[in-house]
Amino acid sequence: MRESDKDIIRSLKIFSDVDERLFETLVTAAYAQRFPAQVDLIHEGESADFLYIVLEGCVELFASSHGRETSMAIVSPVSTFVLAATVKDAPYLMSARTVDPSKLLLIPSQNVRDVFDQDPAFARAIVTELATCYRSVVKSMKNLKLRTAIERVGNYILRLHDKSGKADIVELPFGKRNLASILGMTPENLSRAFGALQSHGILMDGARIEIIDRAALETVSKPNPLIDDFRS
Amino acid sequence: MRESDKDIIRSLKIFSDVDERLFETLVTAAYAQRFPAQVDLIHEGESADFLYIVLEGCVELFASSHGRETSMAIVSPVSTFVLAATVKDAPYLMSARTVDPSKLLLIPSQNVRDVFDQDPAFARAIVTELATCYRSVVKSMKNLKLRTAIERVGNYILRLHDKSGKADIVELPFGKRNLASILGMTPENLSRAFGALQSHGILMDGARIEIIDRAALETVSKPNPLIDDFRS
DNA sequence: TTATTGCATTGATAAAAATCAATCATCGGG
């Protein structure tokens, strides 16, 4: 582990208040590694040997059953994944692969559990991170169960618009195939949804979306902070 | 708080290893209360003043948006709900109401957070419980995204069969209306799914289901431990 | 440049699920 990496890790919210000595044990056991795009990292069912933290790039969490596959989430910096499996020492419920070239931090699960028990600040950081993950899945589930495909797409665009600081033009951060799966629909249907939304305040141009009339987009999407707000 | 209640609470896994003095502060601040069936307990968007623990009965977690409503989960003894909101001191993402007459323990969120910071055993218990909740939502989401309506119903029956110790006849633990919403379909569709499954190893009789040919039911349901296993 | 490849789009069709409407139980109260 390079010193520069160590400093970056130390500055992460999850480690910032950890006792110096315990931080050393974590960092010594951990390693930061770069991966190309589209590399399989873990497979559901495997035992949770490591906790992962995305430092750069982004990672897709997905799941399969009897030949079907679906994206569950895209993890971007700086967030963890497979934290629950690490905490419980249980098998992963999701597989993971890089979307873009990525830099990840891998910490052996046993060390995470050890330091959790010894350092209240770390325990607090871990439980907060896990609570954030939980709430994020709950929101995804509400999104899926309470909304139609078009509403999901509309709200996704609204969120992009918010994150961009209400720029006139926003860009999809990853391919439409992935996005469709995240939003619980087929690529064909996503395409049609984008098409349909063009009469409701947007203009599509490949991966770029011009927001022409946000109010119209909101009317059709019915945004709800208890589903869409990426804070809280 | 009655002494008998206190003993019951002390025996819960979440409290069993907590320091005696801190347990006292938690229990003093908490109160156990009985509620009739179909009583609203909390509403999404409210601030998380209490952590809830279901001691008896059962509670439905549900969510709404623009006039639609869906069940997210049924919580039965002994489990918590709204733990993530408590940890983060954030608004509830789900509403809750009793299904059956229920006995609940309410602990002020502030006390939960305080004791979390002071007692590693409690911290460990809380994070494990939260990890269990997280994994449970992930499994629900996989269930929804990877399976058809009939498969979801089939696997639900298989799980009931497992929990009953493979009894010949299993009984639905709550109304079909609730079940339909949990499984992400309309009551009408649930009815038809039950009907369709009768040619695949089951026999319906109101809320009772006779399991005639489990293998046939499995063939059509394609169970998957990483979705259905209620342990892990 | 031109193939090649992978993704995105579009149209036609099929399947799945929701909705609407009516009927049928079941259960508790008068």
Added chain:
DNA sequence: CCCGATGATTGATTTTTATCAATGCAATAA
């Protein structure tokens, strides 16, 4: 005992979504 309410079922229909098939389009490598 019947009555009314609630929930479940069934059938007909519409809507939504997925699937299948064909085409287009852009990036890449020969």
